[in-house]
Amino acid sequence: xxxxxxxxxxxxxxxxxxSKAREKIKGLTEIPxxxxxxxxxxxxxxxxxxxxxxxxxxxxxxxxVKNMRLADGTIWPIPILFDLSEKEVADYGVxxxxxxxxxxxxxxxxxxxxxxxxEYDKAAxxxxxxxxxxxxxxxxKRTYEYKDKFIGxxxxxxxxxxxxxPFGPYFLPPLKMRQIIKEKGWSRTVAHQTRNVPHTGHExxxxxxxxxxxxxxxxxxxxxxxxxxAIIGEKRVKDYIDEAIVLCQDELEKAGYFGPHNHLTSLTxxxxxxxxxxxxxxxxxxxxxxxxxHHMYGRDHAGVGDYYGAYEAHHLLESVGEELDITxxxxxxxxxxxxxxxxxxxxxxxxxxxxxxxxGTLIRSIVTDGVKPPRLIIRPEVFDQxxxxxxxxxxxxxxxxxxxxEKRSPVFDIEPL
Amino acid sequence: xxxxxxxxxxxxxxxxxxSKAREKIKGLTEIPxxxxxxxxxxxxxxxxxxxxxxxxxxxxxxxxVKNMRLADGTIWPIPILFDLSEKEVADYGVxxxxxxxxxxxxxxxxxxxxxxxxEYDKAAxxxxxxxxxxxxxxxxKRTYEYKDKFIGxxxxxxxxxxxxxPFGPYFLPPLKMRQIIKEKGWSRTVAHQTRNVPHTGHExxxxxxxxxxxxxxxxxxxxxxxxxxAIIGEKRVKDYIDEAIVLCQDELEKAGYFGPHNHLTSLTxxxxxxxxxxxxxxxxxxxxxxxxxHHMYGRDHAGVGDYYGAYEAHHLLESVGEELDITxxxxxxxxxxxxxxxxxxxxxxxxxxxxxxxxGTLIRSIVTDGVKPPRLIIRPEVFDQxxxxxxxxxxxxxxxxxxxxEKRSPVFDIEPL
Numbered sequence: 001x002x003x004x005x006x007x008x009x010x011x012x013x014x015x016x017x018x019s020k021a022r023e024k025i026k027g028l029t030e031i032p033x034x035x036x037x038x039x040x041x042x043x044x045x046x047x048x049x050x051x052x053x054x055x056x057x058x059x060x061x062x063x064x065v066k067n068m069r070l071a072d073g074t075i076w077p078i079p080i081l082f083d084l085s086e087k088e089v090a091d092y093g094v095x096x097x098x099x100x101x102x103x104x105x106x107x108x109x110x111x112x113x114x115x116x117x118x119e120y121d122k123a124a125x126x127x128x129x130x131x132x133x134x135x136x137x138x139x140x141k142r143t144y145e146y147k148d149k150f151i152g153x154x155x156x157x158x159x160x161x162x163x164x165x166p167f168g169p170y171f172l173p174p175l176k177m178r179q180i181i182k183e184k185g186w187s188r189t190v191a192h193q194t195r196n197v198p199h200t201g202h203e204x205x206x207x208x209x210x211x212x213x214x215x216x217x218x219x220x221x222x223x224x225x226x227x228x229x230a231i232i233g234e235k236r237v238k239d240y241i242d243e244a245i246v247l248c249q250d251e252l253e254k255a256g257y258f259g260p261h262n263h264l265t266s267l268t269x270x271x272x273x274x275x276x277x278x279x280x281x282x283x284x285x286x287x288x289x290x291x292x293x294h295h296m297y298g299r300d301h302a303g304v305g306d307y308y309g310a311y312e313a314h315h316l317l318e319s320v321g322e323e324l325d326i327t328x329x330x331x332x333x334x335x336x337x338x339x340x341x342x343x344x345x346x347x348x349x350x351x352x353x354x355x356x357x358x359x360g361t362l363i364r365s366i367v368t369d370g371v372k373p374p375r376l377i378i379r380p381e382v383f384d385q386x387x388x389x390x391x392x393x394x395x396x397x398x399x400x401x402x403x404x405x406e407k408r409s410p411v412f413d414i415e416p417l
Numbered sequence: 418x419x420x421x422x423x424x425x426x427x428x429x430x431x432x433x434x435x436s437k438a439r440e441k442i443k444g445l446t447e448i449p450x451x452x453x454x455x456x457x458x459x460x461x462x463x464x465x466x467x468x469x470x471x472x473x474x475x476x477x478x479x480x481x482v483k484n485m486r487l488a489d490g491t492i493w494p495i496p497i498l499f500d501l502s503e504k505e506v507a508d509y510g511v512x513x514x515x516x517x518x519x520x521x522x523x524x525x526x527x528x529x530x531x532x533x534x535x536e537y538d539k540a541a542x543x544x545x546x547x548x549x550x551x552x553x554x555x556x557x558k559r560t561y562e563y564k565d566k567f568i569g570x571x572x573x574x575x576x577x578x579x580x581x582x583p584f585g586p587y588f589l590p591p592l593k594m595r596q597i598i599k600e601k602g603w604s605r606t607v608a609h610q611t612r613n614v615p616h617t618g619h620e621x622x623x624x625x626x627x628x629x630x631x632x633x634x635x636x637x638x639x640x641x642x643x644x645x646x647a648i649i650g651e652k653r654v655k656d657y658i659d660e661a662i663v664l665c666q667d668e669l670e671k672a673g674y675f676g677p678h679n680h681l682t683s684l685t686x687x688x689x690x691x692x693x694x695x696x697x698x699x700x701x702x703x704x705x706x707x708x709x710x711h712h713m714y715g716r717d718h719a720g721v722g723d724y725y726g727a728y729e730a731h732h733l734l735e736s737v738g739e740e741l742d743i744t745x746x747x748x749x750x751x752x753x754x755x756x757x758x759x760x761x762x763x764x765x766x767x768x769x770x771x772x773x774x775x776x777g778t779l780i781r782s783i784v785t786d787g788v789k790p791p792r793l794i795i796r797p798e799v800f801d802q803x804x805x806x807x808x809x810x811x812x813x814x815x816x817x818x819x820x821x822x823e824k825r826s827p828v829f830d831i832e833p834l
Contacts (some may be wrong), residue, residue, distance in 0.1 A: 121707050207765060211625045212632035215746045222749065222764055257757060259767025329632045332639065340674060342759045347639055348624060350676025375758050 003178050005289040006325065007074035009051035011174050014044065014156040016111070021158040022152055022417055025101040025108055031084075038104040038161075038414070039233060039269035040080060045110065045157040046173035048268055048306040051290045055082035057152030058118040065120075065128040068281070075323050076285070077278035078129055079120075082112070083146040089117055092105045094151060099252035099384070101158065104414045108158050115153040122146065129278050132307060139273040139304075151309050161412040165231070170246045171412075172266040177227075180264065186225040190294040190329060191287040193302070195231050195272070197240045197275075197398070199378050201334040201358040203257055204343045205298060207409075210262065212329040213294040226263050227292050232270035232411055238364075239400045244389035248382050255381035269411070276301065276308030277316035281324070284317065288326045298331045315347060322330075333357070336376060343376065366396060420595050422706040423742065424491035428470035428591050431461065431573040433528070436665040438575040439834055442518040442525055443567045446509050448501075455521040455831070456650060456686035457497060462537070462574040463525065463590035465685055467706045472499035474569030475535040482537075482545040485698070485737075492740050493702070494695035495546055496537075499570075500563040506534055511568060519577065521831040525575050533569040546695050549724060556690040556721075559710055578829035584649070587663045587831075589683040594644075595708035597681065603642040607711035607746060610719070612648050612689070614657045614665040614784075614815070616795050618675055618751040618775040621760040622715060627679065629746040630711040643680050644709050649828055650688035655781075656817045659828060661806035665799050672798035683707070686828070693718065693725030694733035698741070701734065705743045715748045750774070753793060760793065784815060 005011040008161075016024055024330060033041070041050045056064070059071035061079045070076045084094060094114055101166060102110045126133040126140040135141055163171040172180060181189055191214040192206050206226045214222040228249045232242050250265040252258055268286055273279055279302035287295050302315040309315075317328045332346040335358065339351040358377075366373045372383055390398040395407065422428040429480060433441055451460070460466045468491060473481070476488035478496045483790035487493045489719040501511060511531055519527045542558040543550040552558055559699055580588040588595060598606055609623050623643045631639040645666045649659050667682040669675055685703055702710050718730040726732075734745045749763040752772040761772065775794075783790045789800055807815040813823065 076491075103595040207626045209629045210765065211748075211762075215629035215632045216744065217747060253767075258765075261767070262764065327633065330634060331628075347679065348627065348675075350670075350673040350678070 003175060003291070005047060005174065006285045007051045007070075007072075007385055011047040011050045011289060013173070013175060014053060014154070015046075015160060016156055018159075018160050021172055024111055024156075025158055028099055028101045028111075029094075030101050030103050030108070031088075031092055031094075031112070032103045032106075036234070036271050037102070037226055038109065039271065039322070041102060041104075041110045041155055041157070042161055042269055042412075044155045044177075047175060048286055048289055049080060050174065052076075052080060053113075054113070054154035055150075055270070056080050056154055057116045058120065058150070060121050061125070061150070065125055065351075068128075068278070070283050075281065075320055077281040078273055078275055079125060081146060084149050084151060085147040086149055088147070089149050089151075092216065102155075105410075107414045107416050109161075109414045110157055111156045112151070112155075112156045114151055116151070118151055118152070118186060118252055118399035119148060120151050129273070129275050130277075130307065137274070137304065137307060138304070141273070142271070142273065159414055159417055162415055164409055164410045166243055166247055167411050170230070170250070170265055170267045172264075172290075174289045174291060177266060180319045181225065181227075181291050183263070184225055186223050188217065188222075188224045188294060189227050189292040190224065190296055191283070191290070191292045191326075192226055192228045192296050193231065193283050194228055194249065195239070195245060197244050197364055198252055199358050200336070200343050200376055202335035203252060204334045204345070205296065205331055206258070206263075208331055208334070208345060209294070209296045209329050212331070215219070222262075224262060226258065226355045227290070228263070228288075229287060229290065229292075230265070230267045231270050231272060232267045233269060234403060235400045237400050237402065237405070241394045241400055241404060241408070242387060243393040244386055246400045248385045250327060251382050251385040252379065255379060257379060272302065274302060274304035274307075276303035277313040281320065284324045284326045284328070288324065292326060294327045294329050296331060297328050299333055341376075364399070420708070421442065421593060422464060422467035422549050422591065424468045424489075425704045428464040429707060430463055430590070430592060431470060431571070431644065432463075432577060433573055435576075438525075441528055441573075442575055443476065445516055445518040445528070445812045446511075447518050447520045447525070448505075448509055448511075448529075449523070450526070453651070453688050454499060454519070455526065456688065458519060458521075458527045458572055458574070458830075459578055459686055461497070461572045463592075465703055465706055466590060467591065468495060469493075469497060471530070471532075471571035472567075472569055474498050474533045475537065475567070476750050477712075478535075478537050478542070478567070479570070482542055483697070484577045485545075488594035492698065492737055494698040495690055495692060496542060498563060499568045501566050502564040502570060503566055505564070506566050506568075518628075519572075522827075524831045526571045526578075526831045528575055529568070529570055530573075531568055531570040534563060535567050535569070537567060537778055538561065546690070546692050548693075554691065554721065554724060556692050559688070559690065560792050576831055578834055579759070579832055580825055580829045583660055583664055583793060584684065584828050587647070587682055587684045589681075589707075590821065592705045594683065598642065598644075598708050601642055601678070601681070603640050603816050604710060605634065605639075605641045606644050606709040607641065607713055608700070608707070608709045608743075609643055609645045609713050610700050611645055611666065612662060614661050615669055615799060617753070617793055617815070620669060620796070621751045621762070622713065622748055623675070625748055625762060626711070626746050629748070639679075641679060643675065644704075644707070645680070645682045646704060647682070647684045648687050648689060649684045650686060652817045652822060654817050654819060654822070657815055658811045658817055658821055658825070660810040661803055664806055665802045668799050668802040669796065672796060674796060677724065689719065691719060691724075692719035694730040697730035697734055698737065701741045701745070703742045705741065709743060711744045711746050712744050712749060714751055728753045753771045758793075781816070781834075
């Protein structure tokens with residue numbers, strides 16, 4: 001049976017049969033790509049970005065910028081771009097109708113059927129997507145760093161990536177994820193977007209969403225799964241290291257705070273754009289393609305600085321509501337309340353003056369001290385996992401350092417054909 | 418603006434202007450009523466039972482028994498009956514078209530415009546409402562105890578009841594409740610049916626329902642209220658005393674586990690029928706009339722023994738879904754999990770073998786011992802309130818005793834006109 005993704009289109013993996021891959025790229029010009037583009041090639045080929053089949057042409061970019069829609073009317077909030085400089089276009093002889101092969105780590109990764117070479121006003125793109133054209137916005141910065149020519153065309157993988165330890169079990173592309181959801185028997189699933197190691201506030205965000213997702217299901221045993229979908233992409237110093245993020249999210253399940261009956265950890269390769277409301281729509285599309293029915297949205301979803309109102313994403317989601325195939329569930333912040341002696345949600349109990357926020361700084365200092373925090377702040381098993389990840393993957397630190405960026409193993413490799 | 422209740426009908430209070438009451442009943446035959454009937458007169462007069470305006474006639478009873486509907490097609494699950502013996506009918510001269518005055522505590526309470534005197538097969542009634550005609554089912558027992566003639570006709574209060582301390586603030590009939598909900602600014606409300614003093618499992622049932630009720634609301638601050646609606650009626654030995662039920666539910670708010678911003682305690686006079694699924698529908702109607710938008714349904718709602726499947730009420734509610742103006746929210750049991758070190762819901766965490774149920778026996782033994790339990794089992798303020806109620810209202814016990822039944826003050830009085 002066809003698996004239908006965003007925009008009502010069938011999700012198809014665009015991956016050549018290994019026996020035919022060599023032949024498909026024989027004699028083609030090779031163009032090496034950087035990490036961001038390699039991530040997005042994977043997303044395109046496995047259907048994370050369905051109905052997109054490749055990098056956007058001008059009509060789609062124009063639609064996204066002007067109407068938050070592809071040229072065919074499908075909602076789409078963020079341009080997916082392949083860029084080259086004018087010199088590169090000339091040197092590689094890139095032109096419409098001519099296929100090239102994209103390489104990563106020196107090896108062939110994907111066939112790129114070039115449709116179109118075009119230019120687009122980057123400031124206009126920024127204003128549309130990020131609501132600002134200020135270079136200090138990290139999404140704008142990334143946009144301005146694109147080279148001046150954009151190339152549209154379909155992508156097909158010639159070689160599946162080898163996902164390295166410990167990420168392998170968490171790489172669950174749309175068709176695979178949909179199969180697992182069927183096997184689990186979940187009639188509802190709720191996506192948790194994260195780039196964090198979970199403290200109990202995050203745990204309860206998910207637990208709250210679990211109830212929200214099954215509110216109207218008259219069921220004897222809620223067949224609801226929380227799907228943690230970690231965004232794995234560009235890292236900055238002081239972020240949690242990727243290994244700690246996925247292993248600690250999974251640890252919540254392994255240690256029984258959830259169970260395999262209602263929890264699954266997965267990842268998507270993507271460099272955050274911090275587009276706030278637009279990225280919220282983008283997340284809805286990603287998780288629709290993953291076969292997920294509900295999506296959690298908290299305060300300031302995927303925002304940065306004070307560019308977006310705390311609940312601006314909620315309002316944008318509501319404005320396009322019926323056109324998305326995923327149901328948003330909205331949540332407040334969760335806090336620790338010493339009077340309730342438990343985790344509570346903003347606005348739930350009335351001990352506001354005594355509630356303690358989970359500040360990033362507090363959690364960071366707890367983790368940095370290496371002293372086991374109370375189990376109502378960070379679960380002891382999660383804490384142990386953080387420390388194990390620091391030793392094994394982070395040169396002693398669970399946070400990204402210059403040394404980690406230099407020495408870390410790649411999340412995936414493209415091996416020789 | 419008209420307040421619309423169950424069945425799309427306007428809710429109207431049926432209460433005479435005090436200056437005219439005396440005149441309305443002048444010269445009419447007086448018939449004393451028992452407590453159950455006095456409760457239901459209040460419910461009818463204030464619109465708790467809207468669209469009913471009085472005790473049911475034969476066509477309505479027949480509709481309820483055969484189709485779970487009034488004669489006009491409105492969903493209704495439990496007959497509301499006024500009974501007399503054949504001898505009483507003769508002695509009082511009760512007949513169609515002749516009004517009588519119903520008295521309680523020796524004082525005039527309501528005008529009863531007799532429409533119809535009829536008989537009905539009680540066993541058929543039992544089978545339809547309770548799914549059994551066994552006399553040991555408490556609802557059947559109550560049905561068989563009705564005398565043999567039923568009298569249908571409209572009811573109008575001639576004297577509002579005086580609600581006694583400490584119940585006064587919690588008597589919030591439909592029009593009053595709807596006004597309070599407007600003043601609170603709640604766009605969603607979720608009803609909690611109770612006859613219990615709350616432990617933390619009950620507290621989290623309500624907290625879970627709070628999230629469920631606002632799942633799809635994109636709001637900056639959830640304007641959701643939990644409306645506790647305690648059923649106050651016939652008491653049995655070992656029940657919690659009524660005073661403890663309402664004061665302890667309210668204590669959860671006073672002590673800040675909720676707040677006036679999201680919580681309200683109220684009561685309805687009603688002798689439980691233990692009709693399980695049918696009583697669940699009845700509760701939906703009651704709370705619709707109270708202006709509440711959502712209703713919590715847990716395991717074995719309003720059931721007794723093993724007459725009903727644990728989730729049979731859910732299924733019946735779903736089968737009539739669109740015809741009710743209240744949205745059910747379904748919940749599992751809540752438990753204490755020592756590994757999570759918090760209250761959790763059945764099926765939420767995976768520490769099933771270590772979870773501790775809130776057994777009635779456990780809670781009873783804690784309360785009987787009078788030793789303050791952990792705050793994660795019973796809130797200390799609630800515990801203190803239980804003990805205060807035991808002293809003040811329960812002759813030293815928070816549980817109903819023969820002595821309490823004999824000595825307690827009435828919940829309401831009908832004073833002389």
